[in-house]
Every structure is written in structure tokens, then in C-alpha cells.
Amino acid sequence: MVETVTRKRIEILVDTPLVPRLIKHAREVDISGWSLIHVDAGGGHDGAWQHDDVTEAAAKTIILIIASEAKAAALVDALAPLLDSYGLLLTVGDIQVVRGDRF
């Protein structure tokens, strides 16, 4: 079987207008890439929302980032002060990747 290494899979749910700012933070801790997953709707303590709002300020997006444990930790630390004011939902899981040197 092909060789795999363990990396972190980070998901950050965030208001769409704030995405560029978080990407900037990711770049600063030397994370190499990211992908944005389309979220249609959701609900939580603050009520429900749908992506079909006319104002984009209400839409949310998931930023998916694969990174090494060290970079993931650095990113979580960098985002820690923003968690509350940005209302981020941040999860970190373990996954196996092929060609792990890329992350």
C-alpha cells in the first residue's frame, strides 16, 4: 500500500465576509493551501440562517485546511483571540494523507 502520514484536518465555519482575513492568518503560519466548502444554511444559539440572504454578511462558509500538527497548532493559537468576536466554529481532526510533504 502507498505510504501515508498523519496530518490535521481543520474545519472553520465563519461568516463569508471574514474568509479573506482568516486565509491571511493561515498564510502567516505558513499553511500551504485551503478550500472553501459551500454551506447552505445552519442554526445555533443565535437563530437560523440561509445562504439565500440578499446580504452576504449573513452567509457562512467552511474553510477546510489540511496541515501538519505544528502548523495546525500555530493556526489555532493565531485564531484564538478571534474565536468569540468572529463567532468561529473550529474543529480539528486526524486524517491520513498521501504525499504528506506538501502540507
Next chain:
Amino acid sequence: MVETVTRKRIEILVDTPLVPRLIKHAREVDISGWSLIHVDAGGGHDGAWQHDDVTEAAAKTIILIIASEAKAAALVDALAPLLDSYGLLLTVGDIQVVRGDRF
């Protein structure tokens, strides 16, 4: 590094018209929030489907829920009788979250 706690990441793939019903079940086991991920197409035992169907009865959505182990178990138990008739695809994984008291 910021403190994290382990939580469950639940993904439920379900026909879009049934989403409100599953959310109701989640609320009943006191789950605090959910997000809907857009699925474009898929295939399985019953053939393939695309989201671009005119009838929404054929579209599917992923419900993403972060919850404590106890709530996740309660949700899985609540959904168990529906798994077959609703044709649910239900997966549960482990992730780390910051501000874990929210889930």
C-alpha cells in the same frame, strides 16, 4: 496552545425535504446547532442523482453536527428507527474543538 476538548463530528446525508425533520430530532436531544453542506451529486445502490433535478425530492444534503459524545449517542439512537426508511447515511468521527462547552 489553546485548550481543546474531544467532541463528535456527525455527518448525516439525507434527502433535502427531510432535513427539517432531522433537525427537530437533533433539537429534541438538546443539540445546540447544525450546518447544512451542499452536495452536488452522488451515486449508490439506487443509482445516481444530481442536485440539478427540477424536483427537490431528489436532492440530498449533508447535515453537519458537532456534539458531545452523550448527545451524539442520543441522536444516533433517536435516528436509528429512521435509518432505513429515510435512507440515511450517518457517520460519526472524533474531532477536537476549542470552546467545547458550547456543544
Next chain:
Amino acid sequence: MVETVTRKRIEILVDTPLVPRLIKHAREVDISGWSLIHVDAGGGHDGAWQHDDVTEAAAKTIILIIASEAKAAALVDALAPLLDSYGLLLTVGDIQVVRGDRF
């Protein structure tokens, strides 16, 4: 609690035009189903991209596959020679599923 079994959760980020080809590989190793998750945008070594490109050659999609460990390994092996030329991002994680005999 309902009985669950461990399976693999495979995510493959790939250029949309190549999706049918990867599905064919998945079918060849006897994988029973797949779902396509909508990705809006992303960035990496090769620069950034958005789904709103007029040419579909530039859009990317995540193929989500739940499979047994054996089938997952077979799929990873089958895709190994394509990883570079197709520019795949392939991750494999562990999850619990109900009705595990389906995968």
C-alpha cells in the same frame, strides 16, 4: 446504543472534469457509493481559483466516499499513479457508521 462499526472516510479534492474518471476507479475496487461536495474556491501552490470561472476546467469538487478499510486501501493504491498528474488532494480518516455492512 445502536451498534456501529469503523469505516474509512475518504475525501478527494479533484478538478471537476476528472470526477467521472475517479468514480470509475472507485467502482472498479467495488466501492458502493459516493457523494460530491460543492467547493466554492481554494488556493494552494498553484495560485487561487473560484468556482465562478466560466470554464469548468478550473472548478474543483470533493468526492466523499465511505468505505471499508480494505476497499479504501485498494482505492488509494489505484489512485496513487494519478496523484501528481491529476493534482489530487486525498485524505483518509476514521469514522463510525451504523449499518456498516452497506459499505
Next chain:
Amino acid sequence: MIVETLTSPVILFFVLGIFAALIKSDLAIPEAFAKAMSIYLMAAIGLKGGIEVSASGFTPDLATAALAGLALSFLLPFFAFALLTRFGGLGQIDAGAVAAHYGSVSVVTFVTAKEILTGQGLSPAGYMVAVLALMETPAIISGLLLARRGQLNSNTESSGNGLLHEVFANGSVVLLVGSFVIGLIAGKDGFEPVKPLFETGFRGVLCLFLLDMGLVAARRLTQSKKLNARLVALALIIPVTNGALGVTIGTLIGLDVASAAALGILAASASYIAVPAAMRMALPEADPGIYLSMSLGITFPFNIIIGITLFSQLASMIG
């Protein structure tokens, strides 16, 4: 006449869609655009119907046609159910779900029929839009009665209010009825400023929408794994019988030829928006692969390409 129909751009685009799906072309109409067109078509057809009724007033004809439509929608499923269980070999629940589709109606089939009939100088009365709206939902109730017969105490989640709400608050019903009422209130003068969009563009949009419907219908047919020869046959027999019944009743209650043809087409058509959504919620055990493949994959193309011409000729013959 069938040649005339078959060389109209509206139908040709539908055929192009079927063709593209069959040769497995990657041609695809974006989902949001298809939905936008269906919203546009429903708003336009509702508005026009309302305006025509605001001009003609509530006539006895309207009342008779409405009653006939309601009765057809409510009763046709019983007949379809019998065929589906006995000849089609479906279980009670699947048969009930399919039956509901055939009692209800397809807005696009109606719209296409209206265009083709009007092109032949046979313009159905404006109130037929109201009949269309009325026929959408009674069949859902019959279908559920049939599916749940003898299980009245089953504590399904969807019993009662939830479903009623789902049926009457269904997006397409609200939009169609709402636009009809707006047309009634605004009248011919109020309509004038918005007419360019809703009238001028109508047939062109219908072309593009039918292109998508052709793609969707043919893809559903080829991707489906749930159809057998008997179900295919029923997906042709039921609309033909329902349609003939609709035309006959329309003629008997004294509708003009065009409106009787329209009633026949409504009876023959099968829902693929409101009813599938309601069935998925009310009867989750029913297999959507069966009812969608039959209504969307077979009956819809049959009606567009053959049914419309068939029932309008029948109406001309007996009218």
C-alpha cells in the same frame, strides 16, 4: 397536427434535451437557473390567469370547471391505485405515493399545452389556471388515504397538521395562487408595466426550461434502477385514461373545446414538484425512485410530445 407540434421550437428544445442526455453529453442547465425559470413560469402563468379572470369575472363555467378539477384530482388516484397494485405489482405504500402523482398536475405540461393550443387558435379559458392550482393538492390526500388505509392509528410523524401545512404552504402552490390573486387585484391596467417581462419573454424561457426538462427526464430514466416493463406501461396507460376522462368530463360540463382539452391535459399530467416533496415527507418509506421515474421519466415526456396533441384532438372530435 402532431407534425406542427413537433416542429415548434418549444418542443424541439425538449427533444434536444432528451437527445443530449441520451448521448451522455455533459450539457447541464445550472440548478439555480432552472429553478428561476420555473418560478418565472409559475408567476407568469398565475398573473395571466388572474388578469383574464379579473376581465371575465367569476362565471358559472369557472365554478363548474373548478369542481370538476377538484373531483378529478381527488378521485383519479383511486383508479390509478387499483392498476398499480394489481397490474403493477406495487405494495400499498408505493402505490399510494405513485397514485397521488397522477391525481395531481404538472404546471409545465399545462403551460406547454397552453402555448401549443394557443398557437393552433385554441385558447383555454383564463380560469383554467385556477383549476390547475386547485388540482395540485387533493390528490395528495387521496394518495395518503390509500397508502395508509387500515393503518389509521399508525403514529407516523407526519400525520395531521404537519402534512396539511406542507401541502398548502408548498412553494409552488403559494406562488401560483399568489400570482393569480395579484393578477386579479392588479387587473389589465396594473399588469401593463410588468407585461414586457412576463409576456414577451414567456415562450423563450419555456424553450430553455424544456431543454432542461428534457435533460432531467431522460437522465432520470437512464439512471433509474426501479422501473420494469409493467410500470413503464402504466406510466403510459394511466395518463391516457386520465386524459380521456378529463376531456370527456370537460366536454360534458359544457366547457369550450380548448378548455376541455386543457382539463384533459391536467388530468393526464403527473406532478413532479409538489407531490414528490409531500410524499418524501409523508411517506418516507415509499421509494422516490419509483414515483419520480414514472412521473418525470415517462409520463412527462409522453404528455409533452404526444399527449397534448392527443387530448386536443380528442376534445375537437367530441366537442
Next chain:
Amino acid sequence: MIVETLTSPVILFFVLGIFAALIKSDLAIPEAFAKAMSIYLMAAIGLKGGIEVSASGFTPDLATAALAGLALSFLLPFFAFALLTRFGGLGQIDAGAVAAHYGSVSVVTFVTAKEILTGQGLSPAGYMVAVLALMETPAIISGLLLARRGQLNSNTESSGNGLLHEVFANGSVVLLVGSFVIGLIAGKDGFEPVKPLFETGFRGVLCLFLLDMGLVAARRLTQSKKLNARLVALALIIPVTNGALGVTIGTLIGLDVASAAALGILAASASYIAVPAAMRMALPEADPGIYLSMSLGITFPFNIIIGITLFSQLASMIG
């Protein structure tokens, strides 16, 4: 006059949207289609404004109206801020964010007002589109000054260039100003070939867009958990006061009745596109639930259904 307004299809579709959301219908306009319509409306309104100014030339009236608009947008937030902190009980940051919305403007409110006024023979001057564009952004600066007052040295990430860029490169500002300039360059003759799309279809598109806005506004209101009685009251009081002020100033600086009414409506309207996006970036600590519910959930429907008529009558009275 209010009856006339309330029976126009444009407003009726808005009411239908509100109704559908209140009965919890699943009617939904696809997001991409709604965004497409808003792009179309902004391009059309920009083009038309530019063409009218290219015909009339840059008049002193234009300059006065532009100055008045700029001043209103910049100053109105100070007045709103006082009300929001004292009567509404909001903190400095939330109050600053909300205040910015009320200083800025809503393009759709303006477009609807233009349609309704024109329908009553009261056509606002073409340059009011330029005023609309000018009023979008100054309020953002005032709102930020208010929110950050006394914290000048706070090293927020968004201070400085980033925000200025966000404000002036905001999609809706670029599209509106860009289309206005294209209209100016192309003039009446250059516009002729593209006129069918941008003029003929305009009101119909506005109908469908307001249908969506009704859905969105009512859903936001019912799903919101952030409003209390005082904030609801302010979401009605602020537009009425701002609007009255706008009409008065418009009349004092010598604008014709229709343009004074339009200035009032601009002052009364609250942004729900450019400003929320800017606030989410510049003041992430401010709660979007508050500003969106107030501007989109209350002020927007109030202006569409009542405000437009109110301010046009006020302008007629004092004009």
C-alpha cells in the same frame, strides 16, 4: 395614494413574499438568481441615471443634491447613534454599526420608489442615481468613528487602508458607479441596442426581486433572536425622522418635488448590502443579528409599504 401603491404588482409581490415566509412556506428564490437580479437592477439603474445625466449635463442642481446627499449620509449616523445608545440601550460598538446602516442607503428601496413615483407622474431627476451612489459610503466612516470613539489607538486589523478599500471596492458601489459612467459615455444612442433588456424587463424583474426580498425580510424577522421592543420602535422612528429631514432639505435646496421625495427616501432607507459587509469586517465584535434584523427585517418593509408613499406626500405638501 397608499391604495394605489398597495395594488401595484411590484408591492403585491413583496407582500406575497412576506406572506409566504409568515406561513412558513418553503417557497425560495435561488440565491444565485436573487443575486443576478440585484446585479441586473443595479446595472440598469446606473445606466439609466448615466444616460439622463449625459442628456441633461452636469447642472448646479446635481451639485447641490450631491452635496446634500453626502452631508446626510455622513451626519445622519450621529443622530441615530444617540437614539440607539440612549433609548435603544445598545453598546457603543453595536450602536455605531447600526447607525452606519441608517446613514447609508438601500438601492432597492430607491428603485422601487422611482418606479412608484414615476407611475404617479413624479419622475425624480436622473442625477439622483449619482446621489444614491454617493450616499452609500460616507455613513460607514461616521459609523466607525462613533463605534471606535475614544479608542483611536486600538490596533484593530481593519484600521486604515483595508477598510477604505473594502468600502470603495465594494461590489455594489463599483457596479452602480461603473454603470453610471457607462451610461454617461454611451449616451442615449449608445444605449439604444441594449435598451430592450435594461428597460423593458425592469419592472418585471423588480417584482420577482421584491418577492424574494419579502421572503428574506420576513424570515430574518421571525428567525431573529436579537430584537426587543425598543429596537423595533427605533427601526421605525429613525427612518421616519431621517426621511422627513431628507425631504425638507431636498425642498430647501430647491429640488423638484419628485427629487426631494427621492432624497427623503434615500435618507430614510437603510443599507443591507454594502454596509453589513463592511461592518462584518471592520467591527467583527458588533452583532450582525442586530443590524440586519433592524435594517432588513423592519426598516426595509416599512419603507417599501409605507415610507415611499409617506415621503412623496410630504414632498408634495411642502414642495
Next chain:
Amino acid sequence: MIVETLTSPVILFFVLGIFAALIKSDLAIPEAFAKAMSIYLMAAIGLKGGIEVSASGFTPDLATAALAGLALSFLLPFFAFALLTRFGGLGQIDAGAVAAHYGSVSVVTFVTAKEILTGQGLSPAGYMVAVLALMETPAIISGLLLARRGQLNSNTESSGNGLLHEVFANGSVVLLVGSFVIGLIAGKDGFEPVKPLFETGFRGVLCLFLLDMGLVAARRLTQSKKLNARLVALALIIPVTNGALGVTIGTLIGLDVASAAALGILAASASYIAVPAAMRMALPEADPGIYLSMSLGITFPFNIIIGITLFSQLASMIG
């Protein structure tokens, strides 16, 4: 003449899109809407071409132009390949992929050219739409031959049927050819009812579509990391040479000035829909960053802003 072109709203919207992308505005046309517009434009151009040919009949001119188009599409990649490998420094596979793009055509460049030429009284023959459709695919075969030269036995997955199918069942090819055939069948009379949508709205839609194309082209250019000075130069040199060749051949085979100009523009234009999709499948090792940045990021804007005028003047001069 270039001034006339540059003040047409169609081009101005394209420039606005480029401008918005360069100042990093967040202006964005929803993907579904952009795709919808491209479907609309292809259906409309196909229909109109078919109707014109149904009126003029299959003339010898049509046959000559078709042959010339086929030959150009098949042969132009060989010339481009030589430049790309020798001067551009690309490897065999990348050069073959890029070359295929330059042999094939861009529908939007053609449509824009048709609008601009028609605006100058230079209306290309209806059959040029058929030539457009014919030129889409031969270049794909040449490009693959070039990329795989000397590797005939390579057991790539895409060899054979799969690719042929991909090429001929490509959505844009099916839609263009299908609409052309529908136009042929329906003729002028059959087109009448759908004309309002497909003719009246055409230029307005083209404006909004080019706005999006401007955004997309400029973003691709600024986000690309694959271009160097030589490739940029080739993305200008190849279209100029191809275009000049196309005009010359068009004139030599006796086409009227407008049609010769159109043939030149087709030769100069580079595909950014059908070919990239085919290349991504047939030559996954080729870098899409190179071929998309060249065809979409440089050649497309060059042709829209300068090329169209250039080749129409050349055609007028030598015609």
C-alpha cells in the same frame, strides 16, 4: 473605429469587469447566472444562424467557408505548437494542449464580433455560425496528436472512444449545433413566437456576460503563477497571426468582407470552454494554469478590445 468600439456598452461592461478585478473589488457574478447567460447566448446564436441558413439555403459559399474553417481549426495548432515549443519553451504535452486552444474558437468572441460588426453595417453571413460550430473540435485532435507524437502506444486512459465522445458530446457543441438545427427546422415563422427572448434581450445579456468575462479574465491573470514574458507574447502573437491568416483565406475563397472578418476572428480566438475540459481529461499531465491563463487571461481580452476591430479593418482593406 476603435473609438466607436470602445464606447459601445458591450465593451465598456467588459472593461468595467477588468477594472473591478484589478482593484480587487468583491464584485462577482454568480456562477449559475454566468452559466445561464452562456447557455442563452449559445442557444440564441445557434437559432439565429439556423434561421438565416433556412432562408438562404445551403449555398456553395457555405460549403467553402465550412471547409476553410475545418482546415484552419485542424492546421492552426501545428503552427502554434512550433512557436510554443521553440520560442515559448513549453514541453511537448503543454504545448500540444495550448495549441489545441488556439486552433479552436471562442463563442463569446464570435458573438461580440458579430454584434460590433453588425453595428458597423458589416453583417457576417448566417452560416458563419455553422463554421463556428465546426471549428470547435478539429483542433482538439491536432493538439492531442502533437502532445502524444511518438507515444502512439501509450496506454493512456483517454485514448479512443472516451475522448471522441467527450469532444462531440461536449455541452457547448451539442447546444450550439442543436439550436442551429432547431433554427433550420423552425425557420423564420417558427422563430417568431420565441424571438422576443432570443433577439430583444441579446445585447443586454451580452453586456452582463462580458462584465463577468472581464472579471474572470482579469482574475485569472492576476492569480496565475504560470505565465512568463514569452508566453504572454505568444498569447498575443498567435491570435494576430492566426487572425490575419483567417481573414486572408476568407477573402481568397471569396467570402464577403464581413464573413471574412468573422473567419479571421474565429481563427484568432482561443477556446476557453470546450477545449480546456477536453484537455483536462485527455492530457491530465498538461498544466491547466498555462492554457487557461493564455487563452482566457490574455488572448480573450486582446481579441475583444483590439482583435475584433483589427481583423475587420484588415478584411475591409484587402476585401
